[in-house]
Amino acid sequence: MAMNVPEDLQYTKEHEWISVDGKIVTIGITDFAQQELGDVVYVELPEVDQNLEKEESFGSVESVKAVSEIFTPLDGTVTEINEDLADAPETINEDPYGAGWMIKLELSDTEQLDELMSAEDYIAYVEEESGS
Amino acid sequence: MSVKKTPLNRIHREMGGRMVEFAGWEMPVQYKSAVEEHHAVRKAVGVFDVSHMGQLEIVGPDAEQMVRSVTCNDVGRLQDGQAQYSAFLTPAGTFVDDIVVYRFNAERFFICVNAGTTQKDFDWVVQNQAGNVEISNLSDQYAQIAVQGPLAEATVQALTETDLSGIKFYWFTEGQVAGKPGIISRTGYTGEPGFELYVSTEDAEHVWTRVFEAGKPHGIKAAGLAARNSLRLEMRYPLYGNDIDENRTPLEAGLGWIVKFNAPFIGRESLEKQKESGVTRKLVGFTMVDAGIARDGYSAHLEDGSTGEVTSGGFSPSLGKSIGLVYLPAQSAVVGCEFMVDIRGKLRKAEVVKTPFYTPS
Numbered sequence: 001m002a003m004n005v006p007e008d009l010q011y012t013k014e015h016e017w018i019s020v021d022g023k024i025v026t027i028g029i030t031d032f033a034q035q036e037l038g039d040v041v042y043v044e045l046p047e048v049d050q051n052l053e054k055e056e057s058f059g060s061v062e063s064v065k066a067v068s069e070i071f072t073p074l075d076g077t078v079t080e081i082n083e084d085l086a087d088a089p090e091t092i093n094e095d096p097y098g099a100g101w102m103i104k105l106e107l108s109d110t111e112q113l114d115e116l117m118s119a120e121d122y123i124a125y126v127e128e129e130s131g132s
Numbered sequence: 133m134s135v136k137k138t139p140l141n142r143i144h145r146e147m148g149g150r151m152v153e154f155a156g157w158e159m160p161v162q163y164k165s166a167v168e169e170h171h172a173v174r175k176a177v178g179v180f181d182v183s184h185m186g187q188l189e190i191v192g193p194d195a196e197q198m199v200r201s202v203t204c205n206d207v208g209r210l211q212d213g214q215a216q217y218s219a220f221l222t223p224a225g226t227f228v229d230d231i232v233v234y235r236f237n238a239e240r241f242f243i244c245v246n247a248g249t250t251q252k253d254f255d256w257v258v259q260n261q262a263g264n265v266e267i268s269n270l271s272d273q274y275a276q277i278a279v280q281g282p283l284a285e286a287t288v289q290a291l292t293e294t295d296l297s298g299i300k301f302y303w304f305t306e307g308q309v310a311g312k313p314g315i316i317s318r319t320g321y322t323g324e325p326g327f328e329l330y331v332s333t334e335d336a337e338h339v340w341t342r343v344f345e346a347g348k349p350h351g352i353k354a355a356g357l358a359a360r361n362s363l364r365l366e367m368r369y370p371l372y373g374n375d376i377d378e379n380r381t382p383l384e385a386g387l388g389w390i391v392k393f394n395a396p397f398i399g400r401e402s403l404e405k406q407k408e409s410g411v412t413r414k415l416v417g418f419t420m421v422d423a424g425i426a427r428d429g430y431s432a433h434l435e436d437g438s439t440g441e442v443t444s445g446g447f448s449p450s451l452g453k454s455i456g457l458v459y460l461p462a463q464s465a466v467v468g469c470e471f472m473v474d475i476r477g478k479l480r481k482a483e484v485v486k487t488p489f490y491t492p493s
Contacts, residue, residue: 041449042454065162065358
């Protein structure tokens, strides 16, 4: 399956992408994840100002057939959520790395960023995981 | 046990079908988009490979009597060429399987059964054999292709000399489709007009390809299990293994209409008793009032502390909202009753509604 993995982002094993801008990161799910899920029909996101701890579930993405929980790979406080996803959850399928972003987080510990995967590592991880 | 493949497996892969295991079979859950496949069936035409379904045949001088004794609906009402939704029941009146019975004639009945229960059903029917009949499992000989939607008839008519307008709902005929012999049945699991075609496994690729060509001008789409599930759920059709199983009776499942007490059948006494005493729990439809999607297996919580079980739940593409089926205590299983669904630890409000959820135009 053709998979888009932008070079300038970082990734997790749970198929999230992270874009870093100083202490603020933007989190969404990868192209691979949205293809695996199929048509996204509902997205649940946290509240602004909510504190999240690394590996905590902060929301879910649901397709016709399945639900997938989304975990934060980093500690931080939610500064913004993508409210457009409530009315147009399919944006996650259409533009997973752009208009389909999910939350912005202000980090409490930027050192945690070192644990994320590069695009290259993520591609290798997905290929290994899907046995191709 | 290895996963079984239908004769259309190669075609599904070529078409980009996302293959998953279902009831011991490798089946396409969707091709490109389950939502688009769903809408194609509601608005135009869709084609499903349902070759995983099983087919049994009961043939012989005592066939009609034998079928009556193992099914809860009244096969005696059928004429030659007519089909009937029915069930095999345990002595306790619970579902061995839900089935469609086809009467070719008084001495030949063809029964379409669920994929995951085919062997169990066959063994069960053989175990309950009565009189002079021969029972066969024909599942390996048949492929089954469902063509469903408002333009299904136009699609199939282009491939057959059989006058399809002459086949009424839940009737069937033997005929040729795309030059191959088979059974043309006006039945389905979507609520839309359409046909299920039973053809020989070696003709499956040919018939599928021709159906697809004939449906092209109508915007035909191949549809997978996800669309099949959302379509049937909107109609409140039960799914064996989810909504009905060996712990549920037709009276609990809201399928009292398929139970006819006019002759003996396995499970009758239990159902008569249950009918007299009344059911304690009932399957009803609900929609979510709060946000969220209730999924299969989630628990329901009522104000009085009693509980229920969501047996099917998902997003309805036609209605754009979350719908489902839930077993509730009988006194709460009434339209308008509100309850909470435990959605992964969060209690969200839902409401019992009338079904079907969707009325095909």
